[in-house]
Each structure stands twice: as C-alpha cells, then as structure tokens.
Amino acid sequence: AAPVAPGEEAFRTTEEQTRYEDATAYNNFYEFGTGKDDPAKYAHRLRTSPWNVEIAGHAETTGVVALEDLLKPLAVQERIYRLRCVEGWSMVIPWSGVPLGELLARFKPTAQAKYVAFTTLADPEQMPGLRYRSIRWPYVEGLRIDEAMHPLTLLATGMYGRELAKQNGAPLRLIVPWKYGFKSIKSIVKIEFVENMPPTSWNELQPSEYGFFSNVNPDVDHPRWSQKTERRLAGSGSRVFADRIPTRPFNGYAEQVASLYAGMDLRKWF
Amino acid sequence: MIAVKTVLHVLALLPFAWLVADIYLDRLGADPIAELTHATGLWALRFLLLALTVTPLRRVTGWNVLARFRRLIGLYAFFYASVHLSIYLVLDLGGYWSQILEDIVKRPYITVGFAAWCGLLALALTSTRGMMRRLGRRWTQLHRIVYGIGVLAVLHFWWLVKSDVREPAVYAALLALLLVLRLPPVARRIQRRPRAPAPVQRGA
Numbered sequence: 001a002a003p004v005a006p007g008e009e010a011f012r013t014t015e016e017q018t019r020y021e022d023a024t025a026y027n028n029f030y031e032f033g034t035g036k037d038d039p040a041k042y043a044h045r046l047r048t049s050p051w052n053v054e055i056a057g058h059a060e061t062t063g064v065v066a067l068e069d070l071l072k073p074l075a076v077q078e079r080i081y082r083l084r085c086v087e088g089w090s091m092v093i094p095w096s097g098v099p100l101g102e103l104l105a106r107f108k109p110t111a112q113a114k115y116v117a118f119t120t121l122a123d124p125e126q127m128p129g130l131r132y133r134s135i136r137w138p139y140v141e142g143l144r145i146d147e148a149m150h151p152l153t154l155l156a157t158g159m160y161g162r163e164l165a166k167q168n169g170a171p172l173r174l175i176v177p178w179k180y181g182f183k184s185i186k187s188i189v190k191i192e193f194v195e196n197m198p199p200t201s202w203n204e205l206q207p208s209e210y211g212f213f214s215n216v217n218p219d220v221d222h223p224r225w226s227q228k229t230e231r232r233l234a235g236s237g238s239r240v241f242a243d244r245i246p247t248r249p250f251n252g253y254a255e256q257v258a259s260l261y262a263g264m265d266l267r268k269w270f
Numbered sequence: 271m272i273a274v275k276t277v278l279h280v281l282a283l284l285p286f287a288w289l290v291a292d293i294y295l296d297r298l299g300a301d302p303i304a305e306l307t308h309a310t311g312l313w314a315l316r317f318l319l320l321a322l323t324v325t326p327l328r329r330v331t332g333w334n335v336l337a338r339f340r341r342l343i344g345l346y347a348f349f350y351a352s353v354h355l356s357i358y359l360v361l362d363l364g365g366y367w368s369q370i371l372e373d374i375v376k377r378p379y380i381t382v383g384f385a386a387w388c389g390l391l392a393l394a395l396t397s398t399r400g401m402m403r404r405l406g407r408r409w410t411q412l413h414r415i416v417y418g419i420g421v422l423a424v425l426h427f428w429w430l431v432k433s434d435v436r437e438p439a440v441y442a443a444l445l446a447l448l449l450v451l452r453l454p455p456v457a458r459r460i461q462r463r464p465r466a467p468a469p470v471q472r473g474a
Contacts, residue, residue, distance in 0.1 A: 018300070026300030034434035037299070087432075089301055134433040205433055224377055224430065229366050233300050240293050240302045243365050 010152065010256050012080040016235045018091035024165045026233070028085070029186055030134050031120065031127035032167065038129065039167035045126045046187065048171040057117075057193035060108035067171055071157065073106070074098040079154050081177035083184070084216045084251045089231045095175055097156035101149035104191070109145065113193035116148040117141075118174060118185045135201045141185035142198035142212065143176065144260075152177055152256055155188075178250040178257045180214045211270040215261070216251035220270045271338070278339060282346040285313045286353065303362050310354035315423050317347035318390075319444055322420060326451040332462040341397050344416070348394040351387050379429035386422035389415050417452075420445045 029039035051067040076096050084090040104116065122138035124130040130137050147153065154175040157164055164170040169186025176183050182202050192198075202210035209223050218228045229244040250257050261269070289309055292298050298305040321344040328336045363369050373380040393413060395401070402409050424445050427438040450456055 022300035030433075034432075036301075089304070091300075132434065132436070221376065224379060226369055226373065226377075228369065231301065231303060231362070238293070238296055238302070240298070240306070240361060241364075242303075244363065 010253055012078065013082060013092060013252075014080075015082070015092050017080070018093055018234045019236060020160045022233060023091055023093050023159065024167055027167045028182065029129075029167055029169065031122070031129045031137075031139065031187075033129045034132070034134050042128050043166035043170075045128070046121075046166045046170065047126060048166065048187075051171050051189075053172065053188060054190040055107050055192075056190065058110045058112040058195065059193045060110065062107065070103065070172075071098060074102055076157070077154075079152075079156075079175070079177075081152075081154075081175060082251050083175075083177065083181050084230060084247065086180040086182060086210070086214070086222060086225065086227075088225045088227070088229075089233050090247075090251075092232075092234050094160055095154060095156040096158035096161070097154045097175070099151055100153040100155045100174065101151065103155055104148060104193075107193075109193045112195045114145055115194045115196065115198055116143050116145060117190075117192045117194050117198035118143075118188050119190035119192075120185055121187045121189045135205050138189075139185060139201045140198065141174070141183055141200050142194075143174075143183075144197075145193075146260055147176065147257075150257060150260065152253060178215055178253040180210075180216060182210070183214050213261075213266075213269050215257075215266065215270075216247060217249060217266055217270065218247040219249070220267055275339070275342060278342055282317070282343070282349075285309070286350070303357065306357050307354060307362060310350050310357060311427070314347050314350035314354050315427065315441055317343055317350055318416075318420055318423055319441070319448060321347055322416065322445070322448040326448060326457075326460065329451075329457060329461045345394060345397060348390040351390050355384075355387050379426055382422045382429070383426035386419045386426060389419040389422070393419075417449060420449070 025040045026036050027039040028036065029043065032039040032042040049067075052064050053067060053070055054064045055062050076098060078094060078096050080092065080094045082090055082092055118141045120139040121127070122130060143153070154177075156169075156173050156175050157171060159165065159168060164173065169184075169188075172188045173186040174184045174188065183200075197212055200210075200212055202214075203212055216227070221227055227247055230247045231239070232242065232245050233239060248254070289306060293302065293306070296302075321340055324336050324340040324343065328334055359367060359370060374384050375381070393416060396405060396409065396412060405412065424438060424442045427441060428435060431438060451460060
C-alpha cells in the first residue's frame with residue numbers, strides 16, 4: 001500500500017484489514033434474516049440495478065434520481081475505516097464511494113434542513129427477513145446535518161476494490177466511522193432533509209439501549225455489552241486466541257469529529 | 271449398563287469434539303469466539319432440558335431404568351456451561367478479566383447466566399452417592415433448584431438477543447412443557463400404571 005501522509009491516517013488507516021470473506025459473511029442486515037450468515041445466504045435476491053434514490057424534504061432540488069445520475073458528477077474516493085459494532089466486535093474495511101456532504105450539497109438544502117433521514121429498501125419479494133417483524137420496516141436512520149456534511153461521512157458504492165457486496169448494503173450505503181455500525185444504513189432508497197430529529201430504527205425498538213447519536217464511546221456502556229473493549233476481527237490468522245483491544249472514543253476519530261459535540265453531555269446524548 | 275453409559279459419554283462429548291475440530295480447521299467464521307460461546311451455551315441448555323426430560327419420560331413409558339442416566343446428562347449440562355463460562359472468561363475477556371465482575375453486576379443477562387452456572391455447580395458438587403447419603407432429604411430439596419436454573423438459563427438466552435426472540439422462545443416453550451408435566455395433577459395423569467394381573471376365571 002502507498003504510504004499515508006500525516007492527517008490522511010483518519011481517511012485510510014494502515015491497521016490490519018479484515019478479510020473480504022469475513023466482511024462479506026458476517027453481517028447484520030435484518031432484511032435478509034437476523035442470523036449473521038443470513039445476509040450472505042439470501043442477499044443474492046436483491047436487485048441492485050436499476051436503482052433509484054428519492055431525494056426529498058427541505059432542499060431546492062428534490063425528486064427521484066437514478067443511482068448513476070446521483071453519483072456521476074462525483075469522484076469516487078477510497079477510504080479505509082474501522083467499523084465498530086455495538087455488539088463489541090470491529091472490522092477494518094476498505095470502502096470506495098463519495099463523500100455524503102458533496103452529494104447532498106448538490107441538492108442545496110435550505111436552512112430548515114437540520115437533519116438528514118435515510119430509508120432502506122423494504123421489498124418482501126427481495127428481502128425474506130421482512131416476513132418477521134424483528135424491527136419496524138423499513139429500516140430508517142438519521143444524522144444531524146453537520147454530521148452528514150462531515151468529510152469522513154461516506155456513501156459507499158464499493159469495497160475491497162470491487163462492487164459493494166449485496167449483503168453489505170449494495171448498491172449504496174452510508175458509512176459513519178465514528179458511530180456504531182447500525183447507524184451506517186444499507187441499500188438506501190430515500191434521503192430526506194428534515195427539520196426535526198428523525199426516528200431511527202434501533203432507537204424506536206429500544207430507546208434505553210440505542211440513542212440517536214450512537215457515537216462509539218467506551219465510557220458509556222450499553223446495558224448488554226461493555227463498550228470499553230472490542231474483539232478486532234481482522235487479519236488472516238485464527239482469532240480464537242486473539243486479544244481484545246481497547247475501544248477508543250469516537251472509534252479513534254475524536255480528533256476529526258469531537259468538536260461536533262462540543263458542550264454536549266455525551267452520557268445523555270449517547 | 272456400562273456399555274450404554276459409554277455410548278452416552280461419547281455422544282455427549284461429540285459436540286465438544288466437533289467444536290475443537292472447528293477451531294483447528296478454522297471453520298468458525300469471522301468471529302470464532304462469539305460462535306464458540308454461542309454453541310457451548312446452547313449445548314448446556316440442551317443437556318439441561320434433556321436432564322429435565324428424564325422424569326416425565328419415565329412416567330410416560332414406565333422405563334424406570336432411564337433414571338440411571340439422569341446424573342450423567344445433568345453433569346454434561348454443567349460441563350458445557352463451564353466450557354461456555356471459561357470461553358467467555360479466557361478467550362473473550364482475555365486480559366480484561368476484571369470486566370466479568372462489572373458484567374455480573376451491571377448486565378442482567380450475565381447476572382442470571384452466572385447465577386445459573388453457580389446453581390449447576392452446587393448440583394454437580396452434590397451429585398455423588400456420598401453427598402446424597404449425607405444430605406438425605408435435603409438432597410431432594412436442593413436438587414429442585416434445577417427448575418429455577420432452567421428458568422435462569424432461558425432468561426439468559428432471551429435477554430441477550432437484540433430483537434429476534436424466536437430461538438430462545440423455542441427453548442422457553444420446551445422448558446415450560448417440561449415444568450408443566452411435573453405439576454402433580456399432570457404428573458398423575460401421564461403416569462403409566464403397571465397393568466393389573468388378569469383376574470383368575472373361577473367356576474364354569
């Protein structure tokens with residue numbers, strides 16, 4: 001790999017990467033089933049082309065846009081990010097995609113656009129997991145507008161130099177590396193600029209466990225999992241005897257993003 | 271009897287052997303520690319339910335010989351529960367052992383899981399003939415905590431899943447059935463009665 005310039009570290013970590021086989025076989029994508037291996041088994045039913053994304057809400061331009069047209073004017077960038085799951089494991093994955101902020105700016109959000117709400121496809125024909133109401137479908141997520149505009153926030157279309165695998169949220173998914181993985185919503189069909197904090201799926205299901213912000217924070221424990229440490233699922237060796245590693249505030253991206261939350265009590269706004 | 275018990279030991283150790291093979295052949299996927307923890311926990315629960323099946327099955331079939339395998343099955347529940355706990359402590363928390371204390375106090379699913387293991391430990395320690403003799407009637411009373419252990423074990427499973435409770439619900443239903451079959455009126459009804467000898471024909 002090319003040497004990484006100082007300051008670039010946040011965008012392309014040099015830590016040992018997760019194997020492609022592992023990143024594509026161990027997924028939480030409940031639309032295809034709640035087992036970790038269900039998405040890899042069933043996501044082949046997903047039709048990723050043609051794919052349209054509806055842009056709605058408080059912006060000068062809105063409407064349904066074909067994925068190609070949405071991405072065309074933007075240069076694809078590579079990012080290598082840590083991904084920390086709320087369940088206490090983490091991966092290191094090379095993504096490719098476009099910065100969300102650059103994409104959103106083209107639609108000229110108005111002053112009322114304080115938050116951005118995202119929706120995943122919910123088609124029972126393509127997604128067998130929808131038959132069981134493990135969460136309320138469709139899956140929804142959201143970011144505050146400044147989080148959405150942050151240069152680290154990515155809309156991914158690829159991984160490991162290939163197309164994004166369907167079980168990883170093809171053809172278009174969010175990556176917010178300083179938040180727990182469930183914030184990084186998959187297979188996006190709608191992006192809406194809204195004025196008030198939008199509902200988010202896991203928060204709706206269990207508000208005491210999953211907050212709107214869900215920034216990775218070793219000092220705020222989840223009721224079921226300590227968030228102080230994590231199992232790093234990376235490298236090619238056996239991980240049976242691998243050591244835990246400490247979890248870092250904002251998943252190691254504090255230098256880039258902590259200022260977004262200046263003055264906020266992160267225990268309250270977990 | 272020894273042959274039957276040997277077969278039972280071999281069967282009971284098969285899942286363990288299978289997991290050891292999985293480790294060596296690297297067949298456990300992206301997160302092997304999670305997989306090992308989950309598999310050994312499931313086997314502990316399965317052996318616990320199997321041990322609780324012995325008495326109702328004996329009542330229904332009248333095969334009293336089944337009672338002789340109950341201890342062996344119960345001890346395997348303890349064995350798998352201990353492997354499960356050890357994996358959590360040594361492989362998962364490895365290096366951060368102090369976290370277990372915090373986990374036991376703060377996380378209800380770990381609290382009940384640990385309580386269930388402590389209960390199984392008490393039953394395992396008092397499972398010998400000597401302890402049975404020494405404790406007398408209190409042995410029977412003590413070993414009734416197995417019903418509570420069953421409930422704790424199912425809660426442990428139920429509370430750890432994030433939203434899809436279908437799998438723990440199956441185990442909860444099985445446990446509920448096994449407990450209901452022990453309620454005295456139900457137990458009496460399922461009890462197979464030895465057939466009365468045919469009345470002798472008299473006169474002609």
